[in-house]
Amino acid sequence: MNGKRGVALNELLVDLFNHVMDTEAKAVITEEFKDISNNDMHIIEAIGIREPRNVSQIAKTMCVTVGTLTVNMNSLEKKGYILRERSTTDKRVVYVTLTEKGRKAFFHHRDFHKAMIRAAVKDLDPEEMNALMNCLLKLNDFFKAGSGQE
Numbered sequence: 001m002n003g004k005r006g007v008a009l010n011e012l013l014v015d016l017f018n019h020v021m022d023t024e025a026k027a028v029i030t031e032e033f034k035d036i037s038n039n040d041m042h043i044i045e046a047i048g049i050r051e052p053r054n055v056s057q058i059a060k061t062m063c064v065t066v067g068t069l070t071v072n073m074n075s076l077e078k079k080g081y082i083l084r085e086r087s088t089t090d091k092r093v094v095y096v097t098l099t100e101k102g103r104k105a106f107f108h109h110r111d112f113h114k115a116m117i118r119a120a121v122k123d124l125d126p127e128e129m130n131a132l133m134n135c136l137l138k139l140n141d142f143f144k145a146g147s148g149q150e
Contacts, residue, residue: 020116027112033105035079041109043072044081044102052085052095081105 025038033041046061047053059069073096076082081102087093098106121129 024112028109040072040076044105045109047096047098049098049103049106052097055094055096058096
């Protein structure tokens with residue numbers, strides 16, 4: 001890829017990331033959920049609505065340390081979004097579940113993402129959709145691998 005296209009692509013990706021984060025924050029942090037941040041919404045998303053998850057699993061999903069996550073968990077618990085319970089078999093393990101308020105926030109956030117994806121792909125034909133998926137999978141692999149510098 002030549003320099004100009006690389007610069008243009010970088011600017012597009014940075015711009016896209018910033019717009020997604022800004023739009024998401026405005027869309028999901030409504031009057032009802034004004035007591036939490038967009039980052040808190042992502043923690044709620046990582047906890048999920050299925051079986052209880054332990055703090056280590058959630059931290060791994062979010063690519064943060066348990067210590068970093070604990071600060072946010074304290075706040076979310078105080079605000080009534082999550083419940084934490086120690087394992088009955090291993091007291092070192094703490095399981096986290098969403099409260100009804102947390103589940104409501106989870107679905108609110110999920111609905112924003114569904115609408116965003118629908119809008120992004122609504123006019124794509126199958127070939128364009130496959131190309132988009134392939135590009136995004138490669139980009140995701142780059143980030144999963146770390147710095148990706150070769």
